[in-house]
Amino acid sequence: MGNAPQTANEDFILRASKLTKTFRGFTAVNEVDINVRRGHIHAVIGPNGAGKTTCFNLLTKFLQPTGGTIHFDGIDITRRAPADIARLGLVRSFQISAVFPQLTALKNVRVALQRRTRGDSFDFWRAERCLSALEDEAMSLLEAFGLSAFSGVPAAELAYGRKRALELATTIAVNPRMLLLDEPMAGLGREDIERVAEIIRRIARGRTVLMVEHNLSVVSRLSDHITVLARGEVLAHGDYATVSNDERVIEAYLGSAAHV
Template sequence: MSDVILETRQLTKEFKGFTAVSKVDLKVQRGSIHALIGPNGAGKTTCFNLLTKFLEPTSGSIVFNGVDITGERPAQIARRGIIRSFQISAVFPHLSVLENVRLGLQRALGTCYHFWKSEKSLAPLHGRAMELLAEVGLAELAHEQTVNLPYGRKRALEIATTLAMEPELMLLDEPTQGMGHEDVHRVAQLIKRVSAGRTILMVEHNMSVVSTIADTITVLQRGAVLAEGPYGEVSKNPQVMEAYMGTTEGQLQGAH
């Protein structure tokens, strides 16, 4: 099997008179952390919405594991193993930390909608849920109500629930957005840790995160690919520096 897990070919999304994503060719290598970066309005989130079929592309194609999935629905794409987290924390606040992860695991039991079943039917999931919580550093908070978690820990829980869905490809949409420095560092290290044996495609604004953990970076500007490569190469690209001028040029150069 090819080392490319996900490929887009000339992927384009037009809204009335406006091209949000323009002829994007993207190749994500299996087992890598691939970051999608760019100034505000560059088309990063639209790209994610196309990959998960929240939006239909105007033209172009999406290939996952060698299969063209352009015509598939969001649920089919999730079943293939492309699992996405969102910019806004999407956990159930009034369930415990453990219960949140267990919900993600329920799909494999086929009891997602069996609301009348005894909670005992979920007991087989307990061990795996605790393993996932240990993986993201939340095992000691398993029985805490989620609403009580600090923001950074909620994002860690979201990564655990995403892992519970057994993703082959994890799409992380701005995983460190709105975090303080300490939480950013913790979540970046967590992403690096859980990436072992998995593939991650992430949209991220924080250049220190991108420079630390991403293997490959694709820079979008006005919906098109401006540059691609490892951080050291992309950060020295004059076009990229110009695109970030006045906002993150300093970050691009000083992120190490």
């Protein structure tokens, strides 16, 4: 779990207030408040159709809100573009793996390191030797994510779980202050889930993580705080013990008096 101490004065790195999104008269997200504490792992959960994906896309600015505000580290990002907030250190991953399929694992990470160290210059036209200075750091990242043995393998040839690990490695390479994960366990088998969960726990040290996730077992083990959405509104929030025993949450998930 996150390492920041839970004190009364602890600040929030991300604040969404009365976040609303309407599509042609249909309200997908209705006045949602989400406050994410610095250094914590915060999960957004809810049954199908709860508005999780829409909310996530609003927070990462892939959708513009109809109403409400979003502040990142005190900066109003409500109308900022995704590239702008990425430069501020708010970086997202995707439910579908987003790596360059024809590049090797090493080169995928190196591209991300180029973005961090050289700004908007990716140096695709430079000689290979000009980029060798980044390879030691890239290999260190691959090793941290259990991918060192696959450094020369094109991303397209990696098993799905390793491809997700590579995506996380490339995301961390840009050194985000806050990481937003869209269903990081989607499509993974049990062994890969355990591997990726451990990676998330590791990368959360020293940074903040907000994730949308369906796997409640993972949520229970990783999350410091949980926001539960239902029908586009906040149904409950708190730690896992609190929300899993909330009768409204139980009803929303199961429609019966059983624990989440």
